[in-house]
Amino acid sequence: MGFLKQDNFKRDVFLGIVVWLFLLLFFFIVPSAGIHDIIQKVFILGLFAMSLNILIGYLGLIAFGHAAFFAAGAYTLGLFLQSNVVNILGSLSIPIAIISAIFVSTVLAAFIGAICIRLKDIYFSFLTLAFQMLIYSIILALVNITGGDQGLMGGFPKPPFLGIDLGKPFDFYAFTIFISIITIILLRQLIESPFGYGLRMIRDNPERPAALGFNNQRHKLIAFIIAGSIAGLAGSLQALLDVGAYPEWAFWAKSAEPLFMILLGGMHSFLGPIMGAFIFEMLNDFVTANTRYYGLVLGLVILSFVLGLRRGLLDWLLIKFYRK
Amino acid sequence: MEIFALFDCIISPACLISQTAGGLKIGMLLFLVASGLTLVFGVLGVINFAHGALYMLGAYFSWQVMAVTGHFGLAVICGAIGVGIFGLLFERLLINKVYNADLLVQILLCYSVILILDDLVMIIWGDEFLSGIGVPEVFQIPPLFIFDAIIPPFHIAIVVISMIVALLLWLIMTKTKFGKLVRATAVNPKMLEALGVNTNVIKAGVFMLGSFLAGLGGALAASLGSVVSGMGNSIIIESFIVTVIGGMGSIGGAFIASIIIGMARSFGAVAMPLFTDGIMFLIMVLVLIMKPEGLMGKKK
Numbered sequence: 001m002g003f004l005k006q007d008n009f010k011r012d013v014f015l016g017i018v019v020w021l022f023l024l025l026f027f028f029i030v031p032s033a034g035i036h037d038i039i040q041k042v043f044i045l046g047l048f049a050m051s052l053n054i055l056i057g058y059l060g061l062i063a064f065g066h067a068a069f070f071a072a073g074a075y076t077l078g079l080f081l082q083s084n085v086v087n088i089l090g091s092l093s094i095p096i097a098i099i100s101a102i103f104v105s106t107v108l109a110a111f112i113g114a115i116c117i118r119l120k121d122i123y124f125s126f127l128t129l130a131f132q133m134l135i136y137s138i139i140l141a142l143v144n145i146t147g148g149d150q151g152l153m154g155g156f157p158k159p160p161f162l163g164i165d166l167g168k169p170f171d172f173y174a175f176t177i178f179i180s181i182i183t184i185i186l187l188r189q190l191i192e193s194p195f196g197y198g199l200r201m202i203r204d205n206p207e208r209p210a211a212l213g214f215n216n217q218r219h220k221l222i223a224f225i226i227a228g229s230i231a232g233l234a235g236s237l238q239a240l241l242d243v244g245a246y247p248e249w250a251f252w253a254k255s256a257e258p259l260f261m262i263l264l265g266g267m268h269s270f271l272g273p274i275m276g277a278f279i280f281e282m283l284n285d286f287v288t289a290n291t292r293y294y295g296l297v298l299g300l301v302i303l304s305f306v307l308g309l310r311r312g313l314l315d316w317l318l319i320k321f322y323r324k
Numbered sequence: 325m326e327i328f329a330l331f332d333c334i335i336s337p338a339c340l341i342s343q344t345a346g347g348l349k350i351g352m353l354l355f356l357v358a359s360g361l362t363l364v365f366g367v368l369g370v371i372n373f374a375h376g377a378l379y380m381l382g383a384y385f386s387w388q389v390m391a392v393t394g395h396f397g398l399a400v401i402c403g404a405i406g407v408g409i410f411g412l413l414f415e416r417l418l419i420n421k422v423y424n425a426d427l428l429v430q431i432l433l434c435y436s437v438i439l440i441l442d443d444l445v446m447i448i449w450g451d452e453f454l455s456g457i458g459v460p461e462v463f464q465i466p467p468l469f470i471f472d473a474i475i476p477p478f479h480i481a482i483v484v485i486s487m488i489v490a491l492l493l494w495l496i497m498t499k500t501k502f503g504k505l506v507r508a509t510a511v512n513p514k515m516l517e518a519l520g521v522n523t524n525v526i527k528a529g530v531f532m533l534g535s536f537l538a539g540l541g542g543a544l545a546a547s548l549g550s551v552v553s554g555m556g557n558s559i560i561i562e563s564f565i566v567t568v569i570g571g572m573g574s575i576g577g578a579f580i581a582s583i584i585i586g587m588a589r590s591f592g593a594v595a596m597p598l599f600t601d602g603i604m605f606l607i608m609v610l611v612l613i614m615k616p617e618g619l620m621g622k623k624k
Contacts, residue, residue, distance in 0.1 A: 062427050115613060122371060122427060123616045126568050130608040133561065137602030148598075252561060256435055263432050293447065299439030306433045307421060 012188055016181040023177055027170060034285075036173050042281050043180035044237045046274030049261035050187060051230035054223050056259075057267035058191060060203035061220065064125045064255050065112070065132030069228040071250035072108050073101040073235030075139065075146060078245040081156035091161045094240075101236035102229050108135075109228020110221070117220045129252060136250040151246035158240065166240060176237055183230060188270060190226065199223055260298070263305055266312025275314045330595035341473035343590045349479045351586020352486035353541055353548075357559055358566035358578045359493060360537030366573025367510045367530045370419060371427070373434030375563060376556025377441040378414075378535050382407045382542025383551045384445050387454055396460035396547070403543030404536050411535020415528050423527075438556070446553045454551040457543075482544055489540065490579055497575065506530055510573070565608045571621020580619060 027036060048070055055061045080086075080097040089096055116127045139146045147153050158166045166172045190196055201209045202216050210216050239245045248254060257280070258273070265276025287297045309316055333339035361375045372378075386403025390396065418437070422430050463478040497503040505526050508516050513523045541559070566585055570577025585604055592600040611618060 056428065062431070064431075119612065119616055122572070123612060125427065126564065127609065127612045127616075129561075129564070130568075130605050130612060134602060134605040134609060137599060137605055141596070141598040141602060143598065253557070256431075259428070259432060259435075263428075293443040295439035296443035296447075299436040299443070302432055302436035303418075303440070306429055306436065307418070 008192065009185075009189060012185045016185050020174075020177055020181050024174055027173055033169065036169060038281050038285055040173055040176050040241060042274065042277045043177050044234050044241065045257070045261065045281065046277035047180050047183055047237075048231055048234040049258035049265070049273035049277050050184065051227045051234065052258040053262050053267055053273045054187075054191070054199070054227045054230075056262055057272070058196065058199040058203060059220060059223055061117075061224075062121075062125045063116075063128045063224075063227070064252070064259075065128030065130070066227070066231055066258060067250055067252070067254035068112065068128075068132040068135045069105040069109055069231035070235035070238070070254065071135065071139065071245070071247075072105040073232030074239035074245035074249055075152065075235075076101040076104040076232075077236040077239045078152040078156060079145070081158070082152070082154070086157055086159065091159050093157075093159045094161050094166060098233070098236050098240075101239075102232050105232025105235070106225055106229040109225045109232075113221050113224030113228065117217055117224060129255070132250060132255060133252060136247060136252075139247045139250055146245075146247070149247055152239075152244045155243045158243075172241070176241070179233070179237065183233065184274070187230070191270060195219070195222075260302060262312065263302065264312055266315030266318075269312070269314045269318055272312050272314040276312060279313065327595060330591060333591070333594045338472035339594070341470055342475065343594060344587070345473065345475050345479060347587040347590030348483050348583065349586070350589050351583040352483045353544060354559070354562055354566055354585060355579055355582035356486055356489060356541035356544070357538050358563040358570075358582055359490070359575050360534035360541075361560075361563045362567045362570065362573055362575060362578045363493075363537075364531055364534040365567065366575075367506055368419075368423065368527055370423065370430055371434070372419070372531075372534070373431055373560065374414070374437040374441070375534070375538050376558075376560025377438045378407050378411060378538035378556070379542035379545070379559050380445065380551075380553070380556035381410060381441060382539030383456075383546035383555060384449055384454075384542075385539065386543035386546050387449075387457055387551050390457040396457065399457055400540070400543040400547070403546070404540035407539025407542070408532045408536035411538075412528055412532045414535070415531035419531065420524070420527070442553045442557075449551075451553060456546045456548065456550050459547055478547070482548075485544070489537070490575075493537075493575060502526075502529070562604065565604050567618075568608055569611045569618055571618025574618065574620040577618055577620030 023039065026039075048066075052063060052066045055063045055066075077097045077100070080100050081093060086093045112128070112131045116124055116131070119127055140148055142148070160166075164171045164175055166175060191199075198209060198214060198219050202214070202219060206216055209219075235245075235249065238249070261276030261280050262273050263276065264279045265274065266272030269275075283298060283301065284294065287294050291297065305312070311319075333343060357375065357379050360378075361372060364370060364372050364375070382403045384403075385406040386399040389402040390399035393399065414437070418433060422433050459476075459478045463476075463481060465477060468475045468477060468480075495503075497506065505516070505521060506529075508521075509523050509526045509530075516523050516526075542556075545555075545559075562585065566578050566581040568581075569584065570579070570581035584607070588603050588607060589600055592603040596603065
């Protein structure tokens with residue numbers, strides 16, 4: 001595998017650093033807490049959407065239960081930081097909480113994925129949906145642990161680590177974007193690796209890789225697990241941002257959100273989903289500031305993308321100006 | 325978990341009968357909605373995610389007719405027919421454009437319609453809960469007591485109405501020319517077109533029938549509870565469960581699955597009040613793992 005050895009790895013790292021530094025500078029140029037909040041959310045939701053796009057865009061699997069892993073990451077982080085372990089770990093709490101969140105969603109994705117990938121098409125979608133709603137029901141039922149329909153209330157401490165205090169807006173902003181950019185660079189390596197091309201081949205013509213001795217099912221499972229673990233990371237960042245976790249994050253409508261982002265941004269360009277997250281957040285911010293009828297506007301926008309543009313914005317731009 | 329509560333319920337005739345009757349009521353109302361969903365999927369191959377929004381529309385339409393005329397039967401029938409006509413427009417204007425599109429495109433199109441309709445009803449009827457259309461006067465009589473179980477007569481009426489609809493649906497699908505054409509469209513639409521049948525009309529008709537059923541379910545639900553924007557968002561998931569368990573496209577399967585889910589909800593509320601929904605999803609997961617084509621679906 002050419003993982004981490006491709007020519008564009010250095011370019012990606014360079015671009016990542018440039019974008020990160022630019023956004024740090026931007027924090028001071030535009031001192032608006034509202035705009036900083038939008039940028040953080042674009043990265044968090046962008047990670048969520050990009051992770052789902054591994055399955056949808058590159059593998060052609062319409063997973064409809066992806067929020068299960070987002071919620072698993074969020075609840076794991078919240079419960080971890082609410083527990084007494086924090087007193088023992090001290091300044092290591094946050095990094096270990098995030099790693100635990102990723103770990104739990106990875107294990108969950110391995111379990112759910114191993115069962116779901118046996119099914120095809122709509123049956124796969126329904127089984128992922130069923131698992132997600134089962135987890136939603138469990139969250140609601142375990143009132144003593146999860147707070148039931150109220151969500152994980154009461155907040156949790158965020159002990160500083162390595163001089164980073166996530167209680168401070170700048171530290172949180174810089175940290176979230178940093179983690180997101182690293183994840184995106186690694187994801188790019190994965191997508192451009194032979195493994196990533198294997199996924200596209202399974203999507204386009206499953207018989208061919210199978211005939212070449214590929215283990216399609218194993219590839220699908222690995223992709224499902226990676227997608228779940230990144231969704232878990234996104235969920236843990238969201239929980240850190242909101243200092244809590246809510247059952248709606250495990251509800252089926254939450255799984256529709258990254259689908260919108262993928263649709264708006266484009267599923268066939270690597271950065272499409274994060275662009276979709278940007279459109280989604282801007283729309284959210286702009287529309288809710290002006291009208292109560294957010295759903296109406298979002299619905300009309302999605303409808304016009306589905307029937308009009310027929311692809312995401314970034315896909316459309318790339319076709320129009322780049323891949324003539 | 326209160327397994328003992330379930331045990332106590334099963335050995336007590338009053339509890340057993342009232343829970344069974346309650347389960348039947350929930351199940352049959354669910355069947356009305358889910359049968360439309362499975363019919364549309366079986367013939368058109370489209371997962372109509374917006375089916376729950378049509379159900380909600382049925383509730384609002386019947387509420388409006390009730391507010392104007394005060395006639396219960398008229399309200400329910402107008403609600404159902406109104407949604408049927410709305411469904412026809414929906415199919416002609418939007419759904420028929422995505423018949424051959426990706427599953428993702430179909431889901432997103434339907435979801436955008438849910439978002440739009442949820443807000444439109446709020447704009448038209450306000451975002452407060454509307455009190456339902458209530459029970460018609462004929463049924464405003466004391467409940468029946470069977471072994472001390474309290475059974476409202478109107479619930480029996482709902483079960484009977486749904487059973488009649490199920491029977492009619494079965495007759496339409498098996499005994500009429502339209503039913504034959506519908507089944508043929510599901511199997512081989514190209515051949516049907518070659519034989520000079522306009523399958524677009526059949527498809528529009530099926531979608532209209534499916535919408536009518538959703539509207540009827542919504543109108544009857546409006547008599548049992550309140551009417552509110554977003555009320556379709558849980559019934560759609562339950563209808564998916566029924567569709568999957570029964571076998572996608574199978575109306576007979578949907579009938580059995582509806583009763584299973586109705587009973588699971590009714591008795592689940594006794595045994596595990598906090599995990600009633602979870603039981604349904606557990607059944608759905610188990611069916612998809614062990615028999616993905618469902619109880620009565622055709623093997624792929």
